[in-house]
Amino acid sequence: MGLTKSHQFSLYQNDIASIAKAIGHPARVAIIEILLTKKNCICNDIVDILPLAQATISQHLKELKTAGIIQGTIEGKTLCYCINNEKIKLLSEFLQSVKNHQISCDC
Amino acid sequence: MGLTKSHQFSLYQNDIASIAKAIGHPARVAIIEILLTKKNCICNDIVDILPLAQATISQHLKELKTAGIIQGTIEGKTLCYCINNEKIKLLSEFLQSVKNHQISCDC
DNA sequence: ACATCATATCGTAATATTGCAATCTGTAAA
């Protein structure tokens, strides 16, 4: 036990969940916010900004990358990260449909 | 170690993260979808629909409730769950701002 | 009162996540 039964759920449900899960940590929300303040790409000041060790941030970046939320390209000595809107859109549309399907509720 | 450094991040960042985290499991995405198919409230068929034990589903419902995504009211013998749009909106608006801030990127 | 049904809670095992120091890798400057 303790193993998530992913195979029991649809591809879509797993996809939505993995995007949301990637956003589900304050450090990763912070990273996304930092990526937005920089014009487009950021070449890693993140370590200086956030109160976490370099190894930890590298790990969080990897998770965001694995979930497809950010992309990184090597640019000489440094890495250049930016947000991939595809996944953001997918989750956004899911939330939109939740809002739309919502009917008056007495709860 | 192993303890998330929540206090190092803003209330907003923690809030967004906890909403996303709650959605970050396929079973919980499935539960949300089920709640949408029922007109407004659902009086627990979830256990019959999902391939998980009753205890597990109860736990997932609790997490969604703790995150503020769903609300439950007792209705005689059964419980009546429905979605609370406030939190959905908050995360939705965050994603919207991510999309809006996005500027052309060469990555 | 008793049985029944719907859910919650407890206890526990398996697995995943978080965080960091230390170390490795690859690029660029000296």
Next chain:
DNA sequence: TTTACAGATTGCAATATTACGATATGATGT
């Protein structure tokens, strides 16, 4: 080539999550 820097990876400890059987709780019907 040596040095220095930016990141990634590894190894490990602490903690959290997932899942479920068993049991508790609480309301309804008999």
